[in-house]
Amino acid sequence: MLFLAFWDRSTVEVDATSAPDITTEEEEVGQYAIVSKEAGLDDAPDRDGGPSEPKAGPTVPIWSLVIVVGILVLIALTAYYVGVSDKDTDGDGVADNEDAFPNNASEWKDSDDDTYGNNIDAFPQDPDEWEDADGDGTGNNADTDDDNDGVPDEVDEFPLVDASIEITLILFTLLDQVDEDEKDETDPNGSQVWIVIHVLDGGEPIRVPVSGNHIMSVGDVWEINQTFTVNIPDNRTSWDIEINCWDDDSRGANDQIDISPTTDRTLRVNLDLITGTWTGDVSGCSSSGEDDGSGDTDDDDGAIEFSMVVVFD
DSSP states (O other): OHHHHHHHSOOEEEETTTOOOOOSOTTTTTTEEEEOOSTTOTTOOOTTSSOOOOOOOOOOOHHHHHHHHHHHHHHHHHHHHHHHHHOOTTOSSSOGGGOSSTTOTTOOOOTTOSSSOTTTOSSTTOTTOOOOTTOSSSOTTTOSOTTOSSSOGGGOSSTTSOEEEEEEEEEEEEOSOSOTTOOOSSOTTSEEEEEEEEETTSSSOEEESSSSOEEEOTTOEEEEEEEEEEEOOSSOSEEEEEEEEEEOOSSSOOEEEBOOSSSSSSEEEEEETTTOOEEESOSSSEEEGGGGSOOOSSSOBEEEEEEEEEEEO
16 A cells, blocks of 8 residues: 555665655655754764754742742741730830730720720729710719719719819908998998899808908908818709898897999809800999999998819719
8 A cells, every 4th residue: 555655665774964855745755754863963963063052941839839938938927926015116015916005095995895994994894884074983884873973873064073162252441431320339430341242043151251250441441262072963064143241230130232344232143054154134243233223322342352263073
């Protein structure tokens, strides 16, 4: 058969560099077998006459690369965690990885995990309590009167603090002759002055001085400079206050000195505990009986300077 005859043809083994051109004609196909000599192959020049390409270097096993990369990662992680363990962001002496409050230098531990640091937590072992406003040993969450002022929290306008009013009498000036009819046998030309402060519904009136009086003549100034604290229930946010001034007579009825700018001789104001301001007969710190429009010099006028402050304990 023709097919077998084709492959039975003998082949000639030649050097690749000197092999003749191979044609596609059938009779020449298989006539030559191009082989390269194994001996001297490394030294054979390339077809352009230059030296042959260098051989590839030895192959590195993939498992060796994995080990090297793993070691490098381990070194990097170790360096990172060592750095973290030494870091103290807030400078409180406790490393961040042990500090429950790494950005708060005053706190570092929260034993009961209630988000309140032990230093401010009144109950560091109780997650349900952290504050005791009145210091009675019962936490605010369980205490029905957090400020211990006797007013239950449910009706207390200031449940965490106890409100008080501080009233300061600065000075008093006698503007008119009060005892012109000589009702006072001791000093018919003078006045024995005393003042009363009363926070309505806020306790007993306060007398100044506590006993006796201050002897004054027309134009005299009594520098009082005394502060009086009135503790009030916290069930409302405003309080009415009255200030009265009297001349103490040894015979007959005592005379009330006019210190109000209205036709009433009693000075009345209302103090707002929220804003700390007062309204009423006056909104400032002084009041005079002459401001009621009377120009008389014998209608028992006086002038007073005072201040009022709201205090929360």
